Amino acid sequence: MTKTAVCICSGGIDSTVAATIASREGYELHLFHASYGQRAEKKEKEAVGEIAAYLGAKDLKCVEIAFLKELGGSALTDITTEVPVAEEVNLEEKETPSTWVPCRNLILLATASAYAEVISAEALFVGFNAEEARAYPDNEKEFVDRYNAVLEKAVASFSQPPTVKAPLVDLFKPDIIKKGIEVEAPLHLTYSCYSGGEKHCGICESCLRRRWGFREADVDDPTEYIHAKES
Template identity: 40%
Template sequence: MTKKGITVLSGGLDSTVATSIYAEEYDLTALTFNYGQQSFDQEVKHAKLLCEKLGMHHAVIDLPWLEHISTSSLTSDEKIPEPSDDDLDDYDAALETAKSVWVPARNTVFCSIALAYAESIHAEIIIVGWDYEEAVTFPDNSKDYLDAFNKTIKYGSFDNIEIKAPLIDMNKEDIVSKGQEVNAPMELSYSCYTGNEKHCGVCESCKRRRRAFIKVNIDDPTEYEK
């Protein structure tokens, strides 16, 4: 019997590469969350393309209440930050951007729902795209958070389920290199915060994505507006 897994799939670069690492070994169900983010339409479009490419089941989870309590620039009319290239490696500047796009307890909510799905279909793993670079300013991307949530699962579930974060020690350049190594369909991924059809090229997510491809000298399949 093929082992089952759940993947938290935004359609972004990180979740695409993380998912691809396990796609051949597991029968995967991908969960894409709608919490009112500006990029949702593009996220779900690209997640569906990824699921078709990798042969995965797909479910969209609507979380309107999370949108209503969030003051994030991702879910409101507040301007999404456009950091400079230097800001990407400036901790204080990057932290301000992180606070602007922060959605309350997002990964905690996502992983709790993913755990419920995993139990319901007897899945063994939950895949997430958390990485070292984003963990610098996003606490719910860190290895400590991963370890804590896996400990919570041991106390809070009858099943032996583990959250797998294969990129947890990687920066964006490592992730792009790993994506090429595992033949991840990175050309189908979407990372932009704005929700435009083409990547804006100026939000932090776009800038980190573009810089990574340049640094590892791998052709970037992304179309940028700027």
């Protein structure tokens, strides 16, 4: 019998590696992407489309949760707030930065869970990881465990709740990239930049983690950055 997985995919490295792992584990892939008014939406959507095709996904579901932009509170959705760059970014920082989107992962998971229930998916893959969990609590294993417990009571009596799987939950960026190479994830198709430009800026938090990850993993970085230097 076919195993089915919904894979939340932003088009970035983490969620793409998680989706590739689902594929290698034999799941039929249904990629799930959300627009929430983020600056990089156009580029993310392009990337997700290419990743879905590369992985031979059965379906790609793109939904709008644009009310997150309306609610505000994030430098990613509010263009009057600057995205921190270069020296303003500290990758070791444990304090959640201004690029936090309030409750985004909870809302994303809830929305993707609804889709998973509709298509009777057994699993819901996410790219949550230890790197992001340093400053973003909704990337922690505890968040996944608690969410899975809630799901048991969140679906109909005739449905089996999907299990949220976060295969990268213990990994930092260099190991995620190494894992990506191991499972042959299409890292070259991923897009990470917060600013949403045609090329990666190279100096926002997400670009800095991407660069650091490739460098630390000792893997050739296929990305073209606008800023050749990190600061």
